[in-house]
Amino acid sequence: MGKRFVKQLGQFIVTLFGITFLTFCLTYLAPGDPVTMLLETADTIVSQELIDETRAQLGLDKPFIVQYANWVVNAAQGDLGMSYSAKKPVVDRMLEALPGTVMLAGTALVFTLLYALPAGIISALNRNKWVDYVLRSLSFVGVSMPSFWLGLVLIYIFGLKLGLVPIATSRITPIGVILPAATLAVVIGSKYMRQVRLVILEEMEKDYVIGARARGVSEMKILFGHILPNAVLPLITILGVVMGWLLGGVAVVEMVFSWPGLGNMAVYAITMRDYPLIEGFVLWVALAYMCINALIDASYVLLDPRLKRERA
CATH class of the missing domain: 1.10.3720.10 (MetI-like)
Structure with missing residues (x-):
């Protein structure tokens, strides 16, 4: 039972890494500049200096792999970053929308x-x-x-x-x-x-x-x-x-x-092009699916005694 749990936990972590990395790649390669869109919606005069400064503040001036590594480290601590569009933490924005869903x-x-x-x-x-x-x-x-x-x-x-x-x-x-x-x-x-x-x-x-x-x-x-x-x-x-x-x-x-x-x-x-919010949403969907699959697996053992004996 312990080996099975460790194996499932390993698959869980690898799947999360794969999904979040793929999402990061797709958002990074997608057309459109989140900084430009953010400044244009703020009704400010957009200059190259302001664009560069905002990009540095958001950490978008760093190499792709550094951005992803920083996100993973922060996500492991429960910090999914700040939403560009909502101007608030991603976790708070998602908690606002979660009751409706x-x-x-x-x-x-x-x-x-x-x-x-x-x-x-x-x-x-x-x-x-x-x-x-x-x-x-x-x-x-x-x-x-x-x-x-x-x-x-x-x-x-x-x-x-x-x-x-x-x-x-x-x-x-x-x-x-x-x-x-x-x-x-x-x-x-x-x-x-x-x-x-x-x-x-x-x-x-x-x-x-x-x-x-x-x-x-x-x-x-x-x-x-x-x-x-x-x-x-x-x-x-x-x-x-x-x-x-x-x-x-x-x-x-x-x-x-x-x-x-x-x-x-x-x-x-x-x-x-709200990258942190997109990444947070994808992480939530992945977690929801994997947790539900784990519950289904557990329910199989409870409902079918044969599986319980096989895994004992």
Whole structure:
């Protein structure tokens, strides 16, 4: 167990180094000068002396590898630098946007589960019947729709025409999260529903299910007592990927609804060439994915005693 932990920790660190270094390279090579953009937005007279002075203050006059090394050393101490555009520490700026993303991700996840799990199970139980065809057709439509287009349609119907929800909000409110969460749930839930259907169908064709039917066990008891418990592990894996994606901030949906989350913040940071904020955002996404994967791995051991014995 100790060797496994050390191995996973090593992979964790190497992955973080790789992701942050690649991001640093891409931002460094991207067109546009963050210093010039920063000074132009500040309504000041831009001179070469001012540009050179600002570049030196931000540490952008140093060689690339020195900039990255300085960032790594500071990040290891919890200092991700100062945001060029927000004029505040990156950690503070991200903490401001984090509640919006967590609220949106949590609500979208609940909506996704309420839609995808029942639809996937019903579709599998009615394989090749009209109910299955209808649900699969709806999921195909949901997967095919771009999230930004669906968001605009929902805004038009429920915001402009019916006036049930605000069209856009720059504040975190319970009613304001409904439309963006519903948009994400339709797109993500349509994909997840098909995965649920596939997993249930695979379990239904296994020998233990056929044997239970031969013994006269009711279909409901087979479903809830045998199929669903065995289908939990693969579904948790898929759900973990979805959660990591949501916690990274869904930029397009957040921008359509003017939702104050990490995705919206990241798009603005890229537009302004705010290198520290971009790097901080990428680090957060990487950490979120890796922590969720670690939790999934731990849940496998808890839910499947065979894995616990193998790793003992």
